[in-house]
Amino acid sequence: MMDILNALVVLANFVMIPAVAYGSQLALGALGVTLVYGVLRFSNFAHGDTMAFGTMVVILVTWWFQSMGISFGPLPTALLALPFGIAATAVLVIGSDRMVYRFYRQTKSEPVVFLIVSLGVMFVLNGLVRFIIGPNDQSFSDGERFIIKVGDFKKMTGLDEGLAIKTTQGITVVTAIVVVAALFWFLNKTRTGKSMRAFSDNEDLALLSGINPERVVFYTWLIVAALATIAGTLYGLDKSFKPFVYFQLLLPIFAAAIVGGLGNPLGAIAGGFVIAFSEVTITYAWKKVITYVVPETWAPDGLVQLLSTEYKFAVSFMILVIVLLIKPTGLFKGKSL
Amino acid sequence: MSDTQKTYALFALVAVLILGTGFVQSWNTALFILNMGLISAIMSLGVNLQWGIAGLLNVGIMGFVALGGLATVLVSMEPVPDAWEAGGPRILMGLAVGTISIVALVLSYTKLPKGWVRAIGTIVVAVIGFYVTRSVLDPAVQAVEGVNPALTGYLGGLGLPVLISWPVGGLFAAAAAWVIGKTALGLRSDYLAIATLGISEIIIAVLKNEDWMTRGVKNVIGIPRPVPYEVDLQADPSFVERATSFGLDPMTASTIYVKLGYAVLFAIVLIVLLWLSQMALKSPWGRMMRAIRDNETAARAMGKNVTARHLQVFILGSAICGIAGAMMTTMDSQLTPSSYQPLRFTFLIWVMVIVGGSGNNLGSILGGFLVWFLWVQVEPLGAALMDIITSPMAEDSALRDHLVKSAAYMRLLTMGIFLLVMLRFSPKGLIPEK
Numbered sequence: 001m002m003d004i005l006n007a008l009v010v011l012a013n014f015v016m017i018p019a020v021a022y023g024s025q026l027a028l029g030a031l032g033v034t035l036v037y038g039v040l041r042f043s044n045f046a047h048g049d050t051m052a053f054g055t056m057v058v059i060l061v062t063w064w065f066q067s068m069g070i071s072f073g074p075l076p077t078a079l080l081a082l083p084f085g086i087a088a089t090a091v092l093v094i095g096s097d098r099m100v101y102r103f104y105r106q107t108k109s110e111p112v113v114f115l116i117v118s119l120g121v122m123f124v125l126n127g128l129v130r131f132i133i134g135p136n137d138q139s140f141s142d143g144e145r146f147i148i149k150v151g152d153f154k155k156m157t158g159l160d161e162g163l164a165i166k167t168t169q170g171i172t173v174v175t176a177i178v179v180v181a182a183l184f185w186f187l188n189k190t191r192t193g194k195s196m197r198a199f200s201d202n203e204d205l206a207l208l209s210g211i212n213p214e215r216v217v218f219y220t221w222l223i224v225a226a227l228a229t230i231a232g233t234l235y236g237l238d239k240s241f242k243p244f245v246y247f248q249l250l251l252p253i254f255a256a257a258i259v260g261g262l263g264n265p266l267g268a269i270a271g272g273f274v275i276a277f278s279e280v281t282i283t284y285a286w287k288k289v290i291t292y293v294v295p296e297t298w299a300p301d302g303l304v305q306l307l308s309t310e311y312k313f314a315v316s317f318m319i320l321v322i323v324l325l326i327k328p329t330g331l332f333k334g335k336s337l
Numbered sequence: 338m339s340d341t342q343k344t345y346a347l348f349a350l351v352a353v354l355i356l357g358t359g360f361v362q363s364w365n366t367a368l369f370i371l372n373m374g375l376i377s378a379i380m381s382l383g384v385n386l387q388w389g390i391a392g393l394l395n396v397g398i399m400g401f402v403a404l405g406g407l408a409t410v411l412v413s414m415e416p417v418p419d420a421w422e423a424g425g426p427r428i429l430m431g432l433a434v435g436t437i438s439i440v441a442l443v444l445s446y447t448k449l450p451k452g453w454v455r456a457i458g459t460i461v462v463a464v465i466g467f468y469v470t471r472s473v474l475d476p477a478v479q480a481v482e483g484v485n486p487a488l489t490g491y492l493g494g495l496g497l498p499v500l501i502s503w504p505v506g507g508l509f510a511a512a513a514a515w516v517i518g519k520t521a522l523g524l525r526s527d528y529l530a531i532a533t534l535g536i537s538e539i540i541i542a543v544l545k546n547e548d549w550m551t552r553g554v555k556n557v558i559g560i561p562r563p564v565p566y567e568v569d570l571q572a573d574p575s576f577v578e579r580a581t582s583f584g585l586d587p588m589t590a591s592t593i594y595v596k597l598g599y600a601v602l603f604a605i606v607l608i609v610l611l612w613l614s615q616m617a618l619k620s621p622w623g624r625m626m627r628a629i630r631d632n633e634t635a636a637r638a639m640g641k642n643v644t645a646r647h648l649q650v651f652i653l654g655s656a657i658c659g660i661a662g663a664m665m666t667t668m669d670s671q672l673t674p675s676s677y678q679p680l681r682f683t684f685l686i687w688v689m690v691i692v693g694g695s696g697n698n699l700g701s702i703l704g705g706f707l708v709w710f711l712w713v714q715v716e717p718l719g720a721a722l723m724d725i726i727t728s729p730m731a732e733d734s735a736l737r738d739h740l741v742k743s744a745a746y747m748r749l750l751t752m753g754i755f756l757l758v759m760l761r762f763s764p765k766g767l768i769p770e771k
Contacts, residue, residue, distance in 0.1 A: 043527040045396075100757055112394055112526050116691065117760055119396075119684055123753025126680060130746040247679070251538060254531045262527075306467070310546045317535035321520050324532070328524050 405662025438466025510659025
């Protein structure tokens with residue numbers, strides 16, 4: 001009995017909790033991608049770098065706050081800096097829409113042209129972020145590090161295995177729930193949200209019923225900026241900030257959005273967790289868990305790790321390929337094909 | 338000015354730029370730009386085939402280029418006998434088992450009746466195949482990587498002449514393209530983009546981590562060269578004599594000679610590929626490809642197998658990228674997996690194709706040279722500009738220090754703006770499609 005409990009604790013500590021946190025971050029990122037896809041109808045390759053830009057602003061403001069001695073008690077100061085990051089990112093994406101994307105919208109260009117344009121925006125953002133903050137790792141997490149520490153948990157329960165929940169993991173999940181709830185309330189209850197959904201479902205019909213497309217686009221970018229900044233900041237708090245890593249996040253984020261069904265917000269959330277859980281479980285070394293569960297003589301010799309962590313991109317890619325082969329519209333019905 | 342004159346003028350401009358670099362900076366830099374320009378031109382020729390002529394979005398050029406590099410190592414390095422003895426045959430067996438299990442997986446998915454039988458059957462085959470492959474492969478991999486890891490720790494290659502690796506690189510890239518094309522072509526264009534982006538990241542991850550094949554991040558150095566070594570030239574009395582008769586010291590003369598040798602080889606490949614692409618473009622096949630690009634539905638209605646044609650052109654374009662990748666690794670004479678950066682090897686090639694003129698082979702070649710020239714030269718220019726901007730600031734100001742250090746990233750910004758401006762005001766590129 002104790003062994004099974006111990007196994008569960010190990011499982012929770014190394015698989016469940018990290019995967020839930022990572023899944024929330026991916027879900028927020030995928031929501032941004034899926035909204036752009038639904039309303040503006042293109043795959044935004046600049047999304048990873050938009051996240052990097054937002055996080056960069058948050059980091060700079062955090063440093064400024066820290067230098068002035070402002071802190072948020074046990075919580076990371078970055079949460080206080082979040083509104084500034086969102087505002088700056090909103091200015092950036094709406095500016096890029098005015099200067100770049102709007103022209104192609106007016107000329108009714110093909111989605112693939114938008115995609116290439118977003119590559120150009122990605123280049124610019126890449127340069128901008130590296131120019132301002134440099135290409136290196138930045139750590140900006142402060143405040144209390146753990147909600148539950150390994151030692152305290154062991155004392156509390158008397159088990160051999162400890163469980164730790166990092167503050168950043170707790171914040172990630174809570175923030176993600178709040179943000180997603182707010183987003184769905186906005187999409188389903190407010191006038192603007194409804195017009196966004198109408199526009200996404202059927203552009204012509206929406207235009208006929210008097211919805212102002214520029215207004216819809218404006219609000220979409222606003223929400224995307226907020227989602228990207230929050231997702232990026234949470235990821236940076238949980239792990240660390242490095243511009244190139246944010247670029248690489250594009251792959252799991254797109255995989256999440258496609259797996260869930262591009263253009264479907266609910267699907268993006270589900271997709272984020274599917275990708276995160278598969279990545280973590282496939283790259284986790286199961287030896288410890290198995291040793292607790294099976295009789296002693298069966299204990300495995302190796303690490304029982306399916307793939308080394310360097311191949312975590314391969315996992316999201318595999319899932320993407322499987323979904324593309326079996327159900328190209330995604331798990332939830334997206335607006336694809 | 339007619340179109341042809343404009344084309345000549347633009348190519349003359351590139352020639353002037355490179356020659357100017359030779360006179361102002363050094364001939365070594367100029368030849369370096371020329372050589373990498375030739376390789377970039379080949380890559381953008383391949384991407385132009387996919388995007389310009391068929392309208393396929395390949396965002397994984399880096400992966401195909403890296404596969405070319407892998408081919409160079411596998412073909413031209415000397416085999417390591419100790420490592421082969423330690424686990425070579427077993428690794429081959431493991432790879433064979435892996436291939437068989439993938440075939441079994443595909444068969445079980447396609448042949449089993451739809452529904453639960455298929456789902457469970459496929460999963461069982463996948464799990465068994467995975468474990469059997471790993472159990473055969475893992476001990477052998479450990480044994481091979483344990484053989485003198487500081488110097489070898491890998492199986493080495495076949496020890497064949499390095500030039501053979503160029504077509505082999507193309508074959509490797511073609512095989513990868515076939516797999517991606519089979520899954521993602523026929524679906525929406527964005528999916529191909531994501532799939533290629535994914536496969537290129539995976540290829541780089543494999544090169545970095547499969548030490549038994551590529552030595553991973555320890556890099557393979559000293560890949561044999563198709564041209565003579567500088568040291569040998571400097572030791573050759575007749576070469577030294579000729580160099581001095583040109584008024585050059587033997588050191589500079591030997592590096593220039595070697596680079597010129599590469600330039601000739603690359604130019605031959607480029608001209609052959611350009612001729613082939615031009616012929617393909619003018620042939621009925623090329624007309625059909627453009628017809629498909631311009632109106633897929635109409636082409637399908639005319640009885641053209643769109644997906645099969647897409648697969649064909651996707652494989653061809655990727656193979657060209659693979660050839661270019663093998664050429665690049667040959668010139669560097671080393672394989673450094675960590676040097677493959679998507680911005681440099683995927684997105685920069687895109688800038689080349691778009692700026693040069695998608696759909697026009699000459700245009701993409703021009704773009705290759707021009708954008709590569711800018712990519713190399715914007716860095717010193719940016720640094721110089723930054724020096725001027727920051728000169729009024731105090732010597733020890735932190736901002737000045739930061740700005741000067743960050744000047745290197747100016748080129749990302751410049752390329753992005755360049756691409757956006759071209760897309761907006763001249764979307765057909767410098768030499769538009771006819």
